[in-house]
Amino acid sequence: xxxxxxxxxxxxxxxxxxxxxxxxxxxxxxxxxxxxxxxxxxxxxxxxxxxxxxxxxxxxxxxxxxxxxxxxxxxxxxxxxxxxxxxxxxxxxxxxxxxxxxxxxxxxxxxxxxxxxxxxxxxxxxxxxxxxxxxxxxxxxxxxxxxxxxxxxxxxxxxxxxxxxxxxxxxxxxxxxxxxxxxxxxxxxxxxxxxxxxxxxxxxxxxxxxxxxxxxxxxxxxxxxxxxxxxxxxxxxxxxxxxxxxxxxxxxxxxxxxxxxxxxxxxxxxxxxxxxxxxxxxxxxxxxxxxxxxxxxxxxxxxxxxxxxxxxxxxxxxxxxxxxxxxxxxxxxxxxxxxxxxxxxxxxxxxxxxxxxxxxxxxxxxxxxxxxxxxxxxxxxxxxxxxxxxxxxxxxxxxxxxxxxxxxxxxxxxxxxxxxxxxxxxxxxxxxxxxxxxxxxxxxxxxxxxxxxxxxxxxxxxxxxxxxxxxxxxxxxxxxxxxxxxxxxxxxxxxxxxxxxxxxxxxxxxxxxxxxxxxxxxxxx
Numbered sequence: 001x002x003x004x005x006x007x008x009x010x011x012x013x014x015x016x017x018x019x020x021x022x023x024x025x026x027x028x029x030x031x032x033x034x035x036x037x038x039x040x041x042x043x044x045x046x047x048x049x050x051x052x053x054x055x056x057x058x059x060x061x062x063x064x065x066x067x068x069x070x071x072x073x074x075x076x077x078x079x080x081x082x083x084x085x086x087x088x089x090x091x092x093x094x095x096x097x098x099x100x101x102x103x104x105x106x107x108x109x110x111x112x113x114x115x116x117x118x119x120x121x122x123x124x125x126x127x128x129x130x131x132x133x134x135x136x137x138x139x140x141x142x143x144x145x146x147x148x149x150x151x152x153x154x155x156x157x158x159x160x161x162x163x164x165x166x167x168x169x170x171x172x173x174x175x176x177x178x179x180x181x182x183x184x185x186x187x188x189x190x191x192x193x194x195x196x197x198x199x200x201x202x203x204x205x206x207x208x209x210x211x212x213x214x215x216x217x218x219x220x221x222x223x224x225x226x227x228x229x230x231x232x233x234x235x236x237x238x239x240x241x242x243x244x245x246x247x248x249x250x251x252x253x254x255x256x257x258x259x260x261x262x263x264x265x266x267x268x269x270x271x272x273x274x275x276x277x278x279x280x281x282x283x284x285x286x287x288x289x290x291x292x293x294x295x296x297x298x299x300x301x302x303x304x305x306x307x308x309x310x311x312x313x314x315x316x317x318x319x320x321x322x323x324x325x326x327x328x329x330x331x332x333x334x335x336x337x338x339x340x341x342x343x344x345x346x347x348x349x350x351x352x353x354x355x356x357x358x359x360x361x362x363x364x365x366x367x368x369x370x371x372x373x374x375x376x377x378x379x380x381x382x383x384x385x386x387x388x389x390x391x392x393x394x395x396x397x398x399x400x401x402x403x404x405x406x407x408x409x410x411x412x413x414x415x416x417x418x419x420x421x422x423x424x425x426x427x428x429x430x431x432x433x434x435x436x437x438x439x440x441x442x443x444x445x446x447x448x449x450x451x452x453x454x455x456x457x458x459x460x461x462x463x464x465x466x467x468x469x470x471x472x473x474x475x476x477x478x479x480x481x482x483x484x485x486x487x488x489x490x491x492x493x494x495x496x497x498x499x500x501x502x503x504x505x506x507x508x509x510x511x512x513x514x515x516x517x518x519x520x521x522x523x524x525x
Contacts, residue, residue, distance in 0.1 A: 022103040023103055023104055023105070023106040024044075024051040024102055024103045024104065024105055024106060025105075025106045026046070026074075026105065026106075028044075028051075029044050029045070029046055029051055029072060029073070029074075029105070030072050030073070031072070032044035032053075032071070032072055033071045033072025033073075033292065033294065034055075034058075034068070034071045034072065034294060035286075035294035041055070042055045043055045043058060043068075043070075043071035043072070044071070044072065044102055045070040045071060045072070045073065045074070045075045046073070046074040046075060046076065046105050047075060047076050047079055047095065048076055049104060049105045050101060050103075050104055050105065051101070051102040051103055051104070051105055052095060052099040052100065052101055052102060053099060053100045053101075053102055054067065054070060054071065054099050056098070057094070057098050057099050058071075060098070061197075062197065063082065063191060063197050064191075064197025064198065064200060064201055065197075065201065066078075066082065066189075066191060066197075066218070066222070069218065069219065069222055069223055072292075073223070077227050077365040078222075078223075078227070079091065080116075080119065080123075080365075081226070081365075081398070081399070081400060081401070082191060082400070082401045084123075084127050084130075084137055085123055085124050085127040085484050085486060086127065086131075086484070086486075088483075088484050089484065114362055114363065114364045115364060115471055115475075116364050116366075117470070117471045117474050117475050117478070118364060118366055118367055118417070118421045118423065118467075118470070118471075119364055119365075119366035119367075119398075120474070120478065120483045120489070121417055121421075121470075121474050121489045121490070122366070122398065122413070122414055122417040122418075123398075123399075124483075124484075124485075124486050124488065124489035125413050125417060125489050125490065126399060126402070126410050126413055126414070127486060128486040128487075128489065129409075129410060129413055130402075130406070130410075131486070136195065137192075137399070137401060137402045137403060137406070138192070138193075138194055138195045138402075138403050139403045139405060139406045140403065140405055141193075141194055141195065141403070143405055144184065144187065144193050144194075144203075144403070144405070147180075147184065148184060148203070151177050151180045151181065151184070154173070154177050155174060155177035155178065155180075155181070155209075157170075158170040158171075158173045158174035158177060159174050159313055159314075162174050162314075162318060162330060162334070163313070163317035163318045163320075163321055164317075164321055166318070166321065166322045166326055166330075168329075168330070168333065171330045171333050171334050171337075172333065172334075172337055174334055174337075175333065175334045175335070175336070175337025175338045175341070176337060176338075176341055178209070178210050178211075178334070178337075178338040179210075179337070179338045179341030179342045180341075180388075181206040181207070181209055181210045182206070182207065182210045182338065182341075182342045183342065183387070183388025183389075183390070184203055184206055184388065185203060185204055185205075185206040185207040185210065185214060185217070186221075186388060186390075187203060187388065187389070187403075187404055188200045188201065188202065188203020188204040188205075188206065189203070189204035189207070189214060189217060189218050189221070189222065190222065190400040190401055191400075191401040192400060192401045192402055192403055192404060193403075204218070208302075208303075208306035208310075209306075209310070210272070210338065211272055211275055211276045211310050211314075211335070211338075212272070212275035212276065212279060213275075213279040213282075213283070213303055213306075215293070215295065215299055215303075216279055216282050216283075216288050216293070219288055219291045219293040220236050220288045220289060220291055222400075223291050224236045224237075224288075224289055224290050224291045225237050226369075226397060226400065227365065228368075229350055229368070229369055229372040229373060229397065230248070230350055230355060230356065230357050230358065230359070230372035231357075231358055231359070231372075232248040232250035232251060232357070232358070233250070233290065234290055235290075236288065236289030236290060236291070237350065238250075238350075238357070239251065239289070241264075241267070244256070244260075244267075245257075245260055245264060246260060246445045246446065247351055247442075247445070248357050248445075249357055249445060249450035249451070249453050250357065250358070253445070253446065253448070253451060257445065257446035258446040258447065259446065260442055260443075260445070260446050261439050261440075261442040261443040261446065264347075264442060268339055268340060268343050268344070268347075269335075269336035269339050269340060270335070270336070270339065271339040271343050272335045272336075272338050272339040272342075273335050273339075276307070276310070276335075279303060279307070280303075280307075283295050283299070283300065283303060314330075314331055314334060315327055315331055318330050318331070344435075345387050345388075345390050345391075346390070347438060348374070348376060348431065348434040348435055348437075348438045349373060349374060349390060349393040350372060350373060350374070350393075351438050351441055351442065352374045352426070352428075352434065352437045352438050352441055353437050353440055353441040353444065354374070354424075354426060354437070355371065355372055355373070355374060355426060356368075356371040356372055356456060356461060357372075357453070358455045358456070359371045359372060359455075359456075359461065360455065360456055360457055360458045360460075360461050361455065362457075362458055363458060363461070366398055367423055367462070369394070369397040369398060370394055370397075370398075370418060370423050370424065370425065370426075371423070371424065371461055371462075373393045373394050373397050373426060374393060374394075374426035374427065374428060374434065374437075375391060375392055375393055375394050375395075375411070375425075375426065375427040375428065376391050376427065376428040376429070376430060376431050376433070376434035377391050377428075377429070377430055377431065378391070378392060378408075378411050378415070378427045379408045379411050379412065380408065381408050383431065384404065384405070384407055384408050387431075388404060389404025389405070389407050390404075391431070392404075392407035392408065392411055394411075394414060394418075394425065394426065394427075395407045395410055395411055395414050398414060415427075420466070420470050421462070421466060421467050421470045421471075422462045422463025422464065422465065422466030422467040422470070423462050423463075423467065424461075424462070474488070474489070474490075477489075
């Protein structure tokens with residue numbers, strides 16, 4: 001797996017620890033991912049250009065198993081995205097006292113410092129708003145518990161009638177509720193369902209009821225996709241269906257791609273069936289796309305149990321009561337309904353004209369995520385509930401561990417900060433318009449339109465004058481007051497002042513023009 005890009009820290013103290021001592025290469029870090037018996041199964045990770053040994057801390061991590069995703073890779077972005085501003089003092093103490101410093105990372109072109117001022121500003125503003133409401137990032141935790149209870153009861157009712165009474169209506173609604181499991185799983189595996197890591201793991205395990213492995217999903221989604229969205233060679237989602245599909249201009253174009261905007265939506269119905277089957281291959285290979293992982297004996301036992309339960313409920317029980325013909329038709333309808341519900345939402349979020357397939361190298365991970373992500377129906381609570389928060393994809397990529405029920409409320413804050421920094425805030429008026437843009441982009445990828453493209457520069461991707469002005473303004477304040485001072489984000493910002501009802505957010509705004517540019521001669525550059 002390619003190493004992940006380093007982003008600048010929200011605390012300078014961690015960086016100072018790495019000065020002096022023996023330098024460590026990324027190749028050495030990659031060997032310490034918890035699976036190499038030669039080094040005792042040690043787990044090393046990179047935080048702010050420093051290499052830490054987290055072997056003993058993994059079992060003590062308050063956030064649960066998600067910390068294992070840091071082993072053997074650069075986890076600076078993971079640390080930043082999953083911790084609120086107020087926790088960084090504690091994070092620094094944990095790194096200092098419970099995670100031995102191996103040494104400073106030997107830097108190369110893959111690991112260069114990038115400015116984090118935008119990220120610190122938007123994070124502080126959101127955390128200030130949340131604190132002003134007298135709540136936490138897991139706002140109204142009881143709501144998602146209620147949703148789970150209702151969904152689980154309805155799912156059980158429909159699965160029973162799907163198998164025993166042979167009702168195709170029950171089959172259809174069982175697929176819908178199965179899709180809801182997928183959305184709630186998504187929330188749990190990001191740590192956004194609850195303040196309890198155990199509860200989040202319970203929610204994450206719903207993926208197994210939906211037919212797939214939550215362990216594979218966490219590695220593929222939290223690491224490959226969220227750290228490098230839309231980047232071919234890093235983001236598995238950018239290469240789905242390759243070579244039959246071309247979701248990214250870096251992939252070779254074939255004549256069949258002229259029709260991919262049509263057959264993609266036919267094949268979409270089989271997407272969840274692929275999950276059921278491919279999990280075994282991923283476990284055997286110890287890799288999912290560009291991400292290496294190491295399933296334990298316990299992981300193997302759990303996947304065998306969960307897959308067996310899945311086939312008993314959705315194949316063997318209907319077969320027993322109504323025969324193979326009904327079982328096959330019911331299974332295909334059930335899986336297709338789940339797939340269309342989930343994937344119709346997923347596909348609009350990153351495949352769209354106007355988004356950047358490869359963000360500027362010098363951009364911080366938060367800026368890259370904004371450039372590669374699009375919302376639809378921003379600030380709409382109804383759309384937010386239906387989509388499991390994924391209509392607010394920009395907010396989700398910046399704050400995956402924040403309750404999805406908060407996304408409509410923090411959306412105006414994120415948009416305001418993007419505008420101040422000259423960063424495009426991509427949003428569509430509705431799901432329909434987002435769908436049209438996605439289908440149009442798929443069609444265009446099947447033509448020569450995107451054959452010649454190069455990675456955009458920051459000047460081409462953002463309004464560089466506004467960006468530099470904002471960086472200068474806030475970097476001076478952070479130098480004086482510190483990056484974890486919520487008031488340093490904006491002297492005039494009032495956490496109580498921004499809400500979805502008071503926002504002047506324009507949902508009709510379309511994504512900006514694509515930052516892609518045609519390949520030009522060196523002289524022209």
